[in-house]
Amino acid sequence: MHKIKGGICAIEGVRANGIKEEKKGLTVILGEGEAAGVFTKNKIKAAPLILTEKNLSSTGKLRGIIANSGSANAFTGKEGYEDAVKMARLLAEEIDSPVEEIGVASTGVIGERIDFDWIRKKFGEVFLKISNTEDASKMANRGIMTTDTREKEFAIEYKGVKIGGIAKGSGMIAPDMATMLSFIYTDAKFSSKILRRSLMRAVDKSFNMLSIDGDMSTNDTVLLTATGDFSMREEDFQRALDEVCLELARKIALDGEGATKYVEVRVKGAKKRGDARIAAKSVVNSSLVKTAIFGGDPNWGRIIAALGYSGAEIDGDKISLFLGNPDEDQNTVILNGEVLRLDEERFREILSKDKIIIEVDLGLGREEAISFGCDLSYDYVKINGAYRT
Amino acid sequence: MHKIKGGICAIEGVRANGIKEEKKGLTVILGEGEAAGVFTKNKIKAAPLILTEKNLSSTGKLRGIIANSGSANAFTGKEGYEDAVKMARLLAEEIDSPVEEIGVASTGVIGERIDFDWIRKKFGEVFLKISNTEDASKMANRGIMTTDTREKEFAIEYKGVKIGGIAKGSGMIAPDMATMLSFIYTDAKFSSKILRRSLMRAVDKSFNMLSIDGDMSTNDTVLLTATGDFSMREEDFQRALDEVCLELARKIALDGEGATKYVEVRVKGAKKRGDARIAAKSVVNSSLVKTAIFGGDPNWGRIIAALGYSGAEIDGDKISLFLGNPDEDQNTVILNGEVLRLDEERFREILSKDKIIIEVDLGLGREEAISFGCDLSYDYVKINGAYRT
Numbered sequence: 001m002h003k004i005k006g007g008i009c010a011i012e013g014v015r016a017n018g019i020k021e022e023k024k025g026l027t028v029i030l031g032e033g034e035a036a037g038v039f040t041k042n043k044i045k046a047a048p049l050i051l052t053e054k055n056l057s058s059t060g061k062l063r064g065i066i067a068n069s070g071s072a073n074a075f076t077g078k079e080g081y082e083d084a085v086k087m088a089r090l091l092a093e094e095i096d097s098p099v100e101e102i103g104v105a106s107t108g109v110i111g112e113r114i115d116f117d118w119i120r121k122k123f124g125e126v127f128l129k130i131s132n133t134e135d136a137s138k139m140a141n142r143g144i145m146t147t148d149t150r151e152k153e154f155a156i157e158y159k160g161v162k163i164g165g166i167a168k169g170s171g172m173i174a175p176d177m178a179t180m181l182s183f184i185y186t187d188a189k190f191s192s193k194i195l196r197r198s199l200m201r202a203v204d205k206s207f208n209m210l211s212i213d214g215d216m217s218t219n220d221t222v223l224l225t226a227t228g229d230f231s232m233r234e235e236d237f238q239r240a241l242d243e244v245c246l247e248l249a250r251k252i253a254l255d256g257e258g259a260t261k262y263v264e265v266r267v268k269g270a271k272k273r274g275d276a277r278i279a280a281k282s283v284v285n286s287s288l289v290k291t292a293i294f295g296g297d298p299n300w301g302r303i304i305a306a307l308g309y310s311g312a313e314i315d316g317d318k319i320s321l322f323l324g325n326p327d328e329d330q331n332t333v334i335l336n337g338e339v340l341r342l343d344e345e346r347f348r349e350i351l352s353k354d355k356i357i358i359e360v361d362l363g364l365g366r367e368e369a370i371s372f373g374c375d376l377s378y379d380y381v382k383i384n385g386a387y388r389t
Numbered sequence: 390m391h392k393i394k395g396g397i398c399a400i401e402g403v404r405a406n407g408i409k410e411e412k413k414g415l416t417v418i419l420g421e422g423e424a425a426g427v428f429t430k431n432k433i434k435a436a437p438l439i440l441t442e443k444n445l446s447s448t449g450k451l452r453g454i455i456a457n458s459g460s461a462n463a464f465t466g467k468e469g470y471e472d473a474v475k476m477a478r479l480l481a482e483e484i485d486s487p488v489e490e491i492g493v494a495s496t497g498v499i500g501e502r503i504d505f506d507w508i509r510k511k512f513g514e515v516f517l518k519i520s521n522t523e524d525a526s527k528m529a530n531r532g533i534m535t536t537d538t539r540e541k542e543f544a545i546e547y548k549g550v551k552i553g554g555i556a557k558g559s560g561m562i563a564p565d566m567a568t569m570l571s572f573i574y575t576d577a578k579f580s581s582k583i584l585r586r587s588l589m590r591a592v593d594k595s596f597n598m599l600s601i602d603g604d605m606s607t608n609d610t611v612l613l614t615a616t617g618d619f620s621m622r623e624e625d626f627q628r629a630l631d632e633v634c635l636e637l638a639r640k641i642a643l644d645g646e647g648a649t650k651y652v653e654v655r656v657k658g659a660k661k662r663g664d665a666r667i668a669a670k671s672v673v674n675s676s677l678v679k680t681a682i683f684g685g686d687p688n689w690g691r692i693i694a695a696l697g698y699s700g701a702e703i704d705g706d707k708i709s710l711f712l713g714n715p716d717e718d719q720n721t722v723i724l725n726g727e728v729l730r731l732d733e734e735r736f737r738e739i740l741s742k743d744k745i746i747i748e749v750d751l752g753l754g755r756e757e758a759i760s761f762g763c764d765l766s767y768d769y770v771k772i773n774g775a776y777r778t
Binding site for chain 1: 430461463466498499500501606607676683688689690693694696697698702703705723726727728765766767771
């Protein structure tokens with residue numbers, strides 16, 4: 001498996017473009033084939049998700065995606081739904097496609113209608129310059145950015161098949177997806193049903209283990225379209241797709257709102273897989289753990305407290321806790337329930353790194369899970385204290 | 390029902406004192422009678438909780454409480470448990486009580502042993518000046534403060550019976566209790582069994598609906614001792630105890646780490662009580678709602694998103710949302726799913742107040758719940774980025 005360049009445009013035939021003007025953005029992507037989507041579990045679901053989910057379940061195909069940033073088109077009633085349909089129709093008419101084979105996505109402020117006039121006005125401009133270049137993938141990525149500070153794309157080649165994706169997301173990122181959009185393309189050939197199964201598995205290990213602030217968005221969307229006709233074993237495809245989703249999830253964590261450090265929590269030794277997952281999420285979600293990491297404060301008791309309230313089965317006498325990157329200078333804090341005397345200086349040094357890995361062995365079984373997140377800084381408060389203004 | 394002065398010392402015969410020296414504190418309270426406790430649900434439970442829970446379940450009585458701040462005596466192994474026993478013994482021997490009738494509580498850093506030498510050295514000094522004055526209640530309160538910025542006490546008289554309590558807590562305060570200690574006394578006469586039932590009910594409506602940062606402590610403890618022999622109907626006692634616990638919970642919310650605003654979320658119209666509770670907690674817990682309130686940003690969509698991911702049954706078409714104090718200038722944002730055009734200036738004015746009330750009517754039933762919390766400010770990050778240092 002090796003990394004390749006080009007984001008979604010690493011896939012032959014995928015054409016894309018995007019535009020960002022102040023808080024508004026528009027992205028258009030063309031790529032035809034069997035397709036699948038995974039959407040937020042928030043009960044307040046934005047209009048474009050309702051439409052795209054309906055489209056996918058009736059046709060199992062996508063010919064293109066149109067997405068905007070600035071307004072989330074969530075909690076916007078019937079008019080909001082009509083706006084989403086209008087977006088789909090705009091692209092469908094241009095490429096002579098059934099409206100049911102268009103995916104629509106939105107991100108931005110909840111409760112405000114999209115500026116459809118702006119979208120219509122800009123659509124021609126964006127569509128005109130649609131292309132299959134590296135730059136096109138980046139432009140498409142830029143069109144859906146909100147508080148994101150950088151583009152997030154990743155593509156790999158594995159056994160002759162390519163998978164490439166772009167993603168946006170930096171806040172309202174929670175256990176179970178995130179305020180995130182991700183569009184993924186592959187030149188492998190699979191049915192919509194298999195794509196959906198693979199995508200759900202991959203999302204479960206990656207985007208669903210991502211937390212910036214514990215808030216779950218109304219707009220989370222991941223779309224996967226298989227445009228080519230390379231054949232591949234499903235297990236191999238799963239492996240490659242997992243890798244793309246994991247890498248995009250890490251990129252979102254790295255770009256978390258106000259983040260100064262990337263945090264990864266690896267829990268092993270759980271009796272059940274569900275225990276490993278909730279334990280890992282509980283630690284990565286804890287505001288106290290996040291502020292301690294921001295401040296470089298070796299307050300490991302907060303990790304233990306977060307494990308204790310996670311709901312996972314825990315036995316204090318069996319826990320081991322390691323801090324730092326295992327490839328470099330991992331530090332054992334607790335071994336089988338025994339707290340080791342720590343060299344605070346060394347501890348602080350580990351916490352001063354950009355990448356903090358918290359490894360927990362619950363000592364109860366063989367299940368494991370990894371969660372992704374970042375620290376909680378002054379800038380998170382700043383960014384979110386005046387998001388709309 | 391009317392408010393009276395004196396905190397726990399409003400109750401005749403209750404004697405108290407405390408000392409705080411930099412990060413260490415010690416509190417001693419005497420008051421004899423049937424007693425009950427409610428403790429954290431965190432699976433990593435601090436040593437003093439294990440001891441006090443055991444004592445209460447064997448005797449149902451307390452003669453006194455000894456509590457320290459600075460170290461939480463959590464995750465401290467067998468030595469930690471021995472330290473808690475030593476604290477109990479210190480007080481038991483002084484007042485010639487069975488060790489099993491002493492309550493012990495701790496708050497502070499997790500994973501560090503208490504400084505028992507300091508406690509032993511200070512104990513005599515604290516005990517010597519124990520008294521039943523207003524000031525004594527405040528001193529006892531001070532001995533258990535950590536990041537708290539002020540004392541929290543409340544006492545009422547109702548139908549001839551008095552109930553008074555003190556509380557500490559300002560961070561690691563979560564759904565289901567908080568890093569909080571609260572010691573409550575009454576001159577009513579009830580069995581330990583009834584006290585426990587009443588206390589659990591009162592805690593459920595108050596401390597369990599309190600959230601500062603979503604982190605649940607290893608040390609949460611509420612102890613209730615009935616020292617007198619006034620008789621009262623259980624329902625009346627419940628009403629009065631509810632009021633004391635609610636008021637103490639509000640005081641903790643007001644003093645949340647870095648808090649600039651008090652936030653109360655009132656959810657009504659839920660189909661089930663559990664739905665009302667998780668919906669109210671979800672909103673008060675949301676980092677995005679909290680930062681929006683800190684910044685005075687009228688971004689009500691975040692409230693809707695938090696309701697949507699709460700797990701409660703929700704129908705977007707039936708939700709109504711009101712902001713502001715209903716006694717003053719409440720503003721209707723959503724009425725039966727319809728978003729009203731808002732006067733943003735007025736909206737900002739409401740958000741500039743010290744006390745923000747978010748009222749939600751789910752429009753599905755008759756159950757309701759109230760949660761308590763505060764905004765999320767730069768100072769929260771500052772306080773928690775370097776708590777130990």
